[in-house]
Amino acid sequence: MKQPIFWSNPADAPGWQAHLLAPLSKLYASATARRLKQDGYKASVPVICVGNINAGGTGKTPTTIALVQYLIARGKNPHVVSRGYGGSLEGPVRVDERTHSAEEVGDEPLLMAAFTPVWVAKARDEGVKEAEKNGADVVILDDGMQNPSVQKDLTLVVVDAHRGFGNGRVLPGGPLRESVTTGLKRGDVLISIGSPEAQERFETNWAGLVSIPRVKAALEPLQTGIDWDGMEALAFAGIGHPEKFFQTLRELGVTLLRAEALKDHQPLSTPLMKRLEVEALALSAQMVTTEKDAVRLPRAFRTHVITLPVRLSVEDWSPIDHHLSQLGLD
Structure with missing residues (x-):
């Protein structure tokens, strides 16, 4: 796998453990690639995937919420489909924040349900079908970039700007679900989330591998009237x-x-x-x-x-707007 041109911090580079686990990383990447060759369900409405290459948190949920609010402001009726990580319900079921618990549907779907209809479905294609039946004119997949059950019309790849793609290795030798180059080939826009210093760090380590338009964003506290200073x-x-x-x-x-x-x-x-x-x-x-x-x-x-509460502030929506326009979502 091609590595970043330069590591701003030598501690980020692959250590001996990553090299030792390289054969297993190769097997994991190969299994992901084979799974993605399957043909998924083609929805009658645009499907936007908010996903990541890294395993673990990169900021997908605040990105999904920001995209939902952006589409609603354009007069659209977006529905979110989520696997409902940690929830017990198989679905498809529409999340009701008044009656469902995080134990049933997962914490992220419960949070997103305050903004738009959210469907929890272990089988994502079934969740998309329910969203279509219930009036969605655009479906947002919360995660699912490596899930082939639904065809995506637009894929937004989210990354933590400070952490980047870690040591650049696939699980278990690193934090990635697939290689950076492979993942970005299936992406349309990369959203890097972090401070100006984190964005600069990301550019130093990873700009040489970024083959798609990149949008900078940051998480900012929502003003609620609470006086935090001195607390x-x-x-x-x-x-x-x-x-x-x-x-x-x-x-x-x-x-x-x-x-x-x-x-x-x-x-x-x-x-x-x-x-x-x-x-x-x-x-x-x-x-x-x-x-x-x-x-x-x-x-x-x-x-x-x-x-x-925090909300995602996107520096420039124009690379995303370009794709939304092509999908008739302008």
């Missing part, structure tokens, strides 16, 4: 990269007396929340979490925890 907090987050959330709080002026990094999608059990509440009381700290974590909170704790 003493116990923060917890079960997202892909909790440290990004903690750093955002610090940049808002919050003093973090305790920062608890949980596993992505980790259940917020009552014993766990009671422990965090006791620690917060001992520190005289306010409990703070992310929007995605907030939908997993036990009901008894929802009034005790403040949520910091």
